Structures are given as C-alpha cells and as structure tokens.
Amino acid sequence: MEYPELAARTRRFTRGAPRAVTVASDGSRVIFLRSPGPEDAADALWVLDVETSTERLIAEPAALLTDDDTGDLPAEERALRERLRLSASGIGSYATDPAARVAAFPLGGRLFRADLVTGDVTEVATAGPVVDPRPDPTGRRIAYVTSGNLHVIHADGTDALLAGEEGDVTWGLAEFIAAEELDRFRGYWWAPDGRSILAARVDESRVPRWHLHDPARPEVAPTSVAYPYAGADNAEVTLHLLDLEGGWVDVHWDRETYPYLVSVHWAEGGPLITVLRRLQQHGLVLSVDPRTGETQVHAELADPRWVEPVLGTPSHLPDGRVLVGGELAHDGYDARCLFADGTLLTPPSLYVRRVVGRMAAGAGAGSPDLLVEASEGEPSEQHLFRVRTAIGAGGAEIRPLTTAPGWHVGAVGGDVLVVGSASLDRAGTHWTIWRVGKQVSVITSYAAKPPYAPRPVLERVADRRLPAAVLYPRNHVTGRRLPVLLDVYGGPGHQEVLATRARWLERQWWADAGFAVVTVDNRGTPGVAPSFEKVVHRRVADVVLTDQVDALSALAGKHPDLDLDRVSIRGWSFGGWLAGLAVLRRPEIFRCGIAGAPVTDWRLYDTAYTERYLGLPSENPDVYAHHSLIEIAAEPVHDARPLLLIHGLVDDNVVAAHTLRLSAALLASGRPHSVIPLTGATHMAAGGVGEQLLRLELDFIRRNL
Known part of the structure; x- marks a missing residue:
C-alpha cells in the first residue's frame, strides 16, 4: 500500500497515538486520549497509574453510545473542533x-462523568446537548454550556442555569476571534474553591452575518455565521463573576480601548486577565478583585508592531509575584522571556514558547520551579527547561530537561514529568514518564509505523539565516538534476522546518515522485527572534516572497541538483x-502553483489576524491592495503561469468566496487555472489529506513542469 492510502487510513499515522496528556497534581495518575488501533478514529479515555505503570481504559465511545445513537455533535462542539483543528472522533x-480524580467529557452531545480512581463512568442528565464540560476544583460539580447558556450540575444532581440569554448572546464560550486567532478556546473558569465561576458573555449582534452553503446539497438551507472580517465590528466580550448562590459581579476594564480578551487564569492569588x-500594539495584564470586579494593572505589554503574549502566562507565583511573558528588546537584546514582577527569570538566549506549569521544587529550593517549552539557538527544535522562580536565586537560572535533537513537549504534576518527544530518528511522538529525574514508565502507542524514514537536510541559508530543508528521492543519484517543489506555509505563528519525522513523510512521497522538495521558514515565522517575526509588519507579501x-x-548554490528552471510551489x-x-x-521563477484554501483578498479575512499584520483597511487601503x-x-498578463485552486465549500475560516473571486479575476484576465471544489469540506481539508487529491496535485505539477 502506498503512502497516500496509508496516510488516509491512519490520519497521517496519528490514530492510536496518545494525545491530550494530563498529570494529577500529586503525580499519581497520567490521563490521556488514545484510539484502540492504527486505523480506529474514535479516541477513548485512559489512565496510567504511575506507581504500577499500568494503563486502564476508562471510557470507550463504542461502549457508551448505543447502535441507534449516531453521536451527532452540537454545532458549538463542531465549531470548537474546527478551531482546534481536531479531526479525531470519539472523545475529542x-x-x-x-x-x-474526576473527569468530565462530552460524547455525541451527552455528558459523562468518570471517576478516575475507581474507573466508574456515568452519564449525567443535562438540559441539552453539551459543550465544554468542566468539573470544579473540588470535583463535586460540573459546569457545561448548552445552546449558549452556562449551566452547573450540583453534587445532588440538580441542574441549575447559571447564565443565559436569547438572541445573539452566548455565555461560557470563546468567540470566533479568541479561538481562531488568540489561542483562547474557553469561555469560563472555576474559582479555586468551586463556589463561583468567571464567565465570558459574548454578544455577536453587531458582527456581520455570512452565509455558508454547500451547493452539492441544495436541499440544505445555508448556515448563517457571525464573521468579523477585517475592519468590521467584533463581538462584544465582557467578563462576569457568577456566584453559585445567584450573586453577580461585573469585571471592569476599559473595553473600548482594550476589546480583546486574550487570556484568563484563576488559581490561588485571584483571577488574572490579559x-x-x-x-x-498595546496590552495590559490585570488582576481582578473577585469581590468587586475592579481590576488593577500588573504589567503593560507594548510593541510598535504587535504584542505576542507567551502561552501559559500570566499567572501568580507562590510568593505572590505575577509571572508575565514578553519580549526583551533593549540593550541589544532580541528575545522572548519570562518576567516576575518585572524581574527577568529566563536568559535572553532562550526563546520561550509556553509555560507548561509548576514543578516540585528542587533540592534546597523553597518555591516550585516552572516547566517551560522553549528553543535555544536552533528554531527547528524545542526543549523542556526547569526555570527557578525563588527570590535570591542569583538571576536567571534554568536547567535543560531534554537534550536529544527534536521537538519535546511536556505535562507536569507534583514530582512527575511526562515528556512527549518527536525527532527525525523515530516515528511519531514517544511519551515517557519521569519521577525525580528517573524514567519510570512509557505511554503505549498503537499508531502505525510509516513505510519509510525521510532524511531531510536541515540548514540555515542566505544572509538572514533562514531555516530551510531539502528532501531528495530515496533513490537519488548525485548529479541528476531534479525539478523543485517548494512546499510552503510561511505565515506568522507556524513553522514547517522542524526536526520531526512527521513533517517530512508526505514530502518524501513527493520527492520519491521525482522532485527535490524544498521548505523554507521565511521571516515572519516564530522560533528565531522577535525581530525575525515582526519585520513583516505592514509588508508581509514583500518580505515573505523575497525570503x-x-x-x-x-x-541551489549548495545543492547543484536543484533545477531552478523547473520550480513549482x-x-x-x-x-x-x-x-x-x-x-x-x-x-519567471515559478512555473506553476497549487493554492489550497488561499486568502485571496485580506479584506475578507478576520479582524484579529489581518489587522495585526496589515492594519485597518480604512487606514491602509494601499497595503490591502x-x-x-x-x-x-x-x-x-506578461508571462502567465497555471494555478490549481482547491477549496472546501463549507470552510468557515477562509470562506470559499476567496477562491471563487480569484477564479473570476483569473478568467477575466485570461490566466490559466483550474478549480477543485471540495464538497462538504471545511478548512481542515488540508492540502493532500485525500489520497486521490494528492494524485491530482501530482498530475497537475507534472503536466506543467
């Protein structure tokens, strides 16, 4: 069986692999999702007992849903999975x-509660289809959202409506902009004592309505969605403290000046919001008084281009200081760092990507350390670091916890660290469990093994030291000139040149079809330095294409077998x-191209992403043009080259109008192009997911090179 068929059947070799790993606060249990086999799409809930290294199946979708229950997802759940780019079925x-000790999860719109100690799973009656259920910190209650209303189920089983309204208002859900562009996927947060909830109220009444329709299903009415395109009104987002006894306190900040709610964190020390x-270009880190809703500024975030908060911040440290992630851009520094009440915690050599959580304090330390995901010098790799937070520690003090080349992620609880490691030397992500510096267990993976091991050549090129990679056919003979396929993303917030095997599996299939596959992370992508990312401000097109x-x-100067007279993209x-x-x-360089779900007119894309890089269309019409x-x-037309356009017809992120309008413009100017409409497909119909689509793309490039 060839790669396209294998990739389609195994969801690119991820089915059966552990994901969504959580560690109990005392380190006793590791919780995760995993489907039962390499071709099974339905994820189940599992627990690994750290003391005995035994895995227990807690909840399997097939056992919880009856044959006559299709498990249809509520619209809000489908939208959340789309924002998360989650294609797995079963327990999402x-x-x-x-x-x-307790887990809550939705399945087919129904709510289930799992006792992770005994393994008992029970269905909980609800007022309607369930989205985002969450136990309170004591494990006695469960909150959930249904039809845009926030409910709480108490220990005695009573279901209470906590907040809800009719019309275009939702409670407890993240709005489109927060989930798609600001990395905030939640809309409510429990108080540490479980007696109240901090909830977002989202009013979309001012947001323009767009209508999505799959022409292949004329019997189905169009779906109306609130879509805040560049320059248009956003949803109005407010925060409210809701007491379970009926009390209500509004959270106050200057929402006219600071309309985007980026993050919320509530643990000991009180709520913190960004x-x-x-x-x-400017932001505030605010503490919230849960009694009055008044806020106090703890830190300011400022950049003449745009602010890029660090995931996992802000939060309170045990000594009361506020941890904030930001940029160090003075005295010759160009770094993403962590600060505690303005004091630098991480050295400028570390490019901090995410704060995972707290680790048990090291020997002689009275305050817990932080587990941080970061890069140091090599953007294609990510490692785990222990960061000291104790006052008087003698400045920035970090210790690497992973050193093998690759991409490492972590989860932590008590004295237990779970490490997920991916590399060029191993298929998939390998999950290991560590206690006090010693490996004590692994999480089993049932994922299929890919049919080959790609070996891309990773290097830094040009005077700007751009991360790049070249991948040859496995049977390549030096001296044989090859057509080039430039396989790209190139956008802010995302890297393609990573030292992980999964990134190169599909590209190896392209290479084996007779190409030298090239991938470049141009300026504007993360991992190198803030200045490397932000030079694209207001001039994305020129910087990205030039790079x-x-x-x-x-x-080509280093790899003479690259034939730059035959380049596709x-x-x-x-x-x-x-x-x-x-x-x-x-x-004159690119002989043909394949554009999947392209943003063809940035005035049709969303506010937060587009305005961050291009400004407001009313103030920068020339930039948009x-x-x-x-x-x-x-x-x-001087030298028209053919384009193949591919688009999902029910894409609610980059709507199909982008491709249809570009096709009309290409047709009007006599430029050669073809269009493949993907009926029923959303934005997750990523280029080449379908085995037949991959072959159509290959045929197009071969014909035009």
Missing part, C-alpha cells in the same frame, strides 16, 4: 479537577496565498 476532549487593543526566492537561490491557507502570490508576482491576489490577477 476532557477536563479534570486538579487532583485528576487584554489587548484592537491593533494589538522564499532568496532561500531557493542560496540552496504548493501551499494551504496562508501557504495557498503565498503559492498564488509567487506564481502571479514571480512567473498590494496583498490582494485578486488585484494582482487583474494586472496585464
């Missing part, structure tokens, strides 16, 4: 109390826009 997510201005072209030239989403831009702007593929397509 779960939540536990800190001690991980809010941003609309153009995201891709310069990297191609530099790689392929990408999805931002990468689809980049592929279209390359073919339209630089036809310069970045529009539709505007470029209307220019006189």
Whole structure:
C-alpha cells in the first residue's frame, strides 16, 4: 500500500497515538486520549497509574453510545473542533479537577462523568446537548454550556442555569476571534474553591452575518455565521463573576480601548486577565478583585508592531509575584522571556514558547520551579527547561530537561514529568514518564509505523539565516538534476522546518515522485527572534516572497541538483496565498502553483489576524491592495503561469468566496487555472489529506513542469 492510502487510513499515522496528556497534581495518575488501533478514529479515555505503570481504559465511545445513537455533535462542539483543528472522533476532549480524580467529557452531545480512581463512568442528565464540560476544583460539580447558556450540575444532581440569554448572546464560550486567532478556546473558569465561576458573555449582534452553503446539497438551507472580517465590528466580550448562590459581579476594564480578551487564569492569588487593543500594539495584564470586579494593572505589554503574549502566562507565583511573558528588546537584546514582577527569570538566549506549569521544587529550593517549552539557538527544535522562580536565586537560572535533537513537549504534576518527544530518528511522538529525574514508565502507542524514514537536510541559508530543508528521492543519484517543489506555509505563528519525522513523510512521497522538495521558514515565522517575526509588519507579501526566492537561490548554490528552471510551489491557507502570490508576482521563477484554501483578498479575512499584520483597511487601503491576489490577477498578463485552486465549500475560516473571486479575476484576465471544489469540506481539508487529491496535485505539477 502506498503512502497516500496509508496516510488516509491512519490520519497521517496519528490514530492510536496518545494525545491530550494530563498529570494529577500529586503525580499519581497520567490521563490521556488514545484510539484502540492504527486505523480506529474514535479516541477513548485512559489512565496510567504511575506507581504500577499500568494503563486502564476508562471510557470507550463504542461502549457508551448505543447502535441507534449516531453521536451527532452540537454545532458549538463542531465549531470548537474546527478551531482546534481536531479531526479525531470519539472523545475529542476532557477536563479534570486538579487532583485528576474526576473527569468530565462530552460524547455525541451527552455528558459523562468518570471517576478516575475507581474507573466508574456515568452519564449525567443535562438540559441539552453539551459543550465544554468542566468539573470544579473540588470535583463535586460540573459546569457545561448548552445552546449558549452556562449551566452547573450540583453534587445532588440538580441542574441549575447559571447564565443565559436569547438572541445573539452566548455565555461560557470563546468567540470566533479568541479561538481562531488568540489561542483562547474557553469561555469560563472555576474559582479555586468551586463556589463561583468567571464567565465570558459574548454578544455577536453587531458582527456581520455570512452565509455558508454547500451547493452539492441544495436541499440544505445555508448556515448563517457571525464573521468579523477585517475592519468590521467584533463581538462584544465582557467578563462576569457568577456566584453559585445567584450573586453577580461585573469585571471592569476599559473595553473600548482594550476589546480583546486574550487570556484568563484563576488559581490561588485571584483571577488574572490579559487584554489587548484592537491593533494589538498595546496590552495590559490585570488582576481582578473577585469581590468587586475592579481590576488593577500588573504589567503593560507594548510593541510598535504587535504584542505576542507567551502561552501559559500570566499567572501568580507562590510568593505572590505575577509571572508575565514578553519580549526583551533593549540593550541589544532580541528575545522572548519570562518576567516576575518585572524581574527577568529566563536568559535572553532562550526563546520561550509556553509555560507548561509548576514543578516540585528542587533540592534546597523553597518555591516550585516552572516547566517551560522553549528553543535555544536552533528554531527547528524545542526543549523542556526547569526555570527557578525563588527570590535570591542569583538571576536567571534554568536547567535543560531534554537534550536529544527534536521537538519535546511536556505535562507536569507534583514530582512527575511526562515528556512527549518527536525527532527525525523515530516515528511519531514517544511519551515517557519521569519521577525525580528517573524514567519510570512509557505511554503505549498503537499508531502505525510509516513505510519509510525521510532524511531531510536541515540548514540555515542566505544572509538572514533562514531555516530551510531539502528532501531528495530515496533513490537519488548525485548529479541528476531534479525539478523543485517548494512546499510552503510561511505565515506568522507556524513553522514547517522542524526536526520531526512527521513533517517530512508526505514530502518524501513527493520527492520519491521525482522532485527535490524544498521548505523554507521565511521571516515572519516564530522560533528565531522577535525581530525575525515582526519585520513583516505592514509588508508581509514583500518580505515573505523575497525570503522564499532568496532561500531557493542560496540552496541551489549548495545543492547543484536543484533545477531552478523547473520550480513549482504548493501551499494551504496562508501557504495557498503565498503559492498564488509567487506564481502571479514571480512567473519567471515559478512555473506553476497549487493554492489550497488561499486568502485571496485580506479584506475578507478576520479582524484579529489581518489587522495585526496589515492594519485597518480604512487606514491602509494601499497595503490591502498590494496583498490582494485578486488585484494582482487583474494586472496585464506578461508571462502567465497555471494555478490549481482547491477549496472546501463549507470552510468557515477562509470562506470559499476567496477562491471563487480569484477564479473570476483569473478568467477575466485570461490566466490559466483550474478549480477543485471540495464538497462538504471545511478548512481542515488540508492540502493532500485525500489520497486521490494528492494524485491530482501530482498530475497537475507534472503536466506543467
């Protein structure tokens, strides 16, 4: 069986692999999701007992849903999975109390409660289809959202409506912008004592309504969605402290100036929130008084381009200081660091990506340390670091916990550390469990093994030291010139050049079809330094395309088998826009391109993402025109190159209008192109997921090179 079939049947070799790992606060249990086999899409809930290293199946979807129950998902759950890019079926997510004694999860819109100690699972009656259920920190109550209303189920089983309204208002859910662009997927947070909830109220009445319809199903009415396109009104988001006894306190901050609610954290020390201005060049870290709702500024975040908060911050340290992630951009520094009440905790050499949580204090330390995911010098790798937080520790003090090349993620609870490691030397992610520096167990993976082990050449090229990679056919003979496939993404917030095998499996299939596959992380992508990312501000198109072209030239100097007279380009989403831009702007280099779900007119994309990089369309019309593929397509044709456009017809992120309008502009100017509409597909119909689609793409490139 060839790669396309295997990839389709195994969801790119992820089915059967552990994911969504949680560690109990005392380190006794590790909770995770995993399907029972390499071709089974339905994830089940599992627990691993750290003391005995035994795994127990807690909840299996097939045993909980009857044959006549299709397990249809509520619309809000489908939307959340789309924002999370979650394609697994079965149990998509779960939540536990800190001690991980109780878990709550939705399945087919129904609510289930699992006792993770005894293994008992019970269905809990609810007022309607369930979204995002979460136990309170004591494990006695469960909150959930149904039809945009926030409910709480008490220990005696009574179901109480905590907050809800009619119309375009929801309680307890993240709005589109928060989930799609701000990495906030939740809309409510329990108090540490379980007696109240901090909840977001989202009013979408001012947001423009767009209508999505799959023409292949004319019997189905269009779906209306609130879509805040660039320059349009956003949802109005407010925060409220809701007492389970009926009390209500509004949280006060200058929402007109700071409309974006980016993060909320509530543990001991009280609630902390981060809010941003609309153009995201200034933000505030605020503490909330849970008695009055009044806020106090703990830190300011500022950047003339845009602010990039660190995931996992802000939070309170045990000594009362507030941990904030930010950038160090003075005295010659160019770094993403952690600060405690303004004091630097991490050295400038560390590019901090996420604060995972607290670790048990090391020997002689009175305060817990932090577990941090970060890169140090090599953007294609991520490692785990222990960061000291104790006052008087003598400045920034860190200790690497992973050293093997690759991409490492972590979860922590008590004195137990769970490490997920992916590398070029091993298929998939290998999960190991450590206690006090000693490996005590592993989490079993049932994922299928890929049919080959790709060996990309990772390097830094051009004077800007752009991360890049070249992948040859496995039977390549040096001296044989090869056509080039530039397989790209290139957008902010995402890297492609990673030292993990999974990133190169599909690209090896392309290489084996007779190409030298090239991938470049241009400026604007993370992992190198803040200045590397933010140079694209207001000039994304020029910087990104220039870097891709310069990297191609530099790689050809090192790899003489790259034939730059035969270059194609392929990408999805931002990468689809980049592929279209390359073919339209630089036809002398790019002979053909495949643009999957491309953003062709940035005025049709959402507010938070687009305005962050291009500003407001009313203030920067020339910038928007310069970045529009539709505007470029209307220019006189000198050397037109063919484009293949692919788009899911029910994509609610990059709507199909992008591709349809570009096709109309290409047709009007006589430019050659083809369109593949994907009926019933959303934005997650990522380029090449379907085995037949991959072959159609390959045929297109072969014909045009």
